[in-house]
Amino acid sequence: MVKVHDKYFEPYLKEATIRARVGEIGAHISADYSDKKPLLIGILNGSFVFAADLFRSLTIDAEISFIKLASYKGTSTTGHVVTAIGLEEQLAGRHIIIVEDIIDTGKTLHSFLLEVHNRQAASVAIATFLTKPAALRYDVKADYCAFEIEDKFVVGYGLDYDGYGRNLPDLHMIREEG
């Protein structure tokens, strides 16, 4: 059991289990993209650990870059606009694999996918470390997902609770009260 800020978390997925599963996904991607020289785009901050492990498990030519997403409650019809900060690569004609830590409601990725499509990528896929199927509210589907988990808050392996907990090698799940 670990304490992050005021909450307690219990080990949920061990480091070795994660490593094995990420290796499987890397093998799938290597097979699917053998002649495509994909560009992986990791979404900071949460995806940096998964992205580093996934990228090193690839056995094909591939590039990686990272972005941050800024959300605005703007005047658009959706009331929610997402802008990529720091994306310098040309996406036109490229095979893009977006790398996320977790798809919760799917809101963040839904907006970013529109931007990638607008930039005329040849193809766009999503690789996520985690999904919470029970929480999904937007039409976003992961092409590669390491683990589906219950709708509870997790930290570790890059995911934080208010800034801390990212460096835990195991994924931890919040302990139920009482």
Ligand code: 5GP
């Ligand atoms: P979405 O836009 O899919 O609702 O939210 C995705 C983002 O919410 C993730 O990239 C992550 O930053 C955050 N998030 C969602 N669920 C969790 C969770 O269980 N733990 C942590 N640490 N972050 C989460």
Ligand code: MG
């Ligand atoms: Mg995130």
